Amino acid sequence: MPGITIDKNRCKGCELCVKACPQGILSMSKTINIKGYFHAQMHDPSRCIGCRICAITCPDTAIEVHANGTVFALFDY
Numbered sequence: 001m002p003g004i005t006i007d008k009n010r011c012k013g014c015e016l017c018v019k020a021c022p023q024g025i026l027s028m029s030k031t032i033n034i035k036g037y038f039h040a041q042m043h044d045p046s047r048c049i050g051c052r053i054c055a056i057t058c059p060d061t062a063i064e065v066h067a068n069g070t071v072f073a074l075f076d077y
């Protein structure tokens with residue numbers, strides 16, 4: 001099953017990934033990260049389709065996508 005990992009302390013709270021996810025399963029947390037930003041979070045992991053749009057969209061490379069045992073980092077795109 002595909003999924004993602006968000007490095008919350010790299011996140012600057014721009015919300016681009018939240019708007020880009022075609023499944024609408026990303027949202028902003030109600031807690032702040034080490035930089036003082038409300039960070040992105042996944043709220044429904046079971047619906048992730050591994051499309052990687054969130055990771056491609058993130059300007060701070062804070063998201064990794066996992067699918068079929070492979071981790072896709074930004075430099076893979």
Ligand code: SF4
Pocket residue numbers: 003004020021022023024025026047048049050051052053054055065
């Ligand atoms: S990989 Fe696709 S479906 Fe999964 S969280 Fe990212 S944008 Fe949404």
Ligand code: SF4
Pocket residue numbers: 006010011012013014015016017018039040057058059060061062063
């Ligand atoms: S696109 Fe990246 S920096 Fe912006 S909210 Fe999402 S994870 Fe954070």
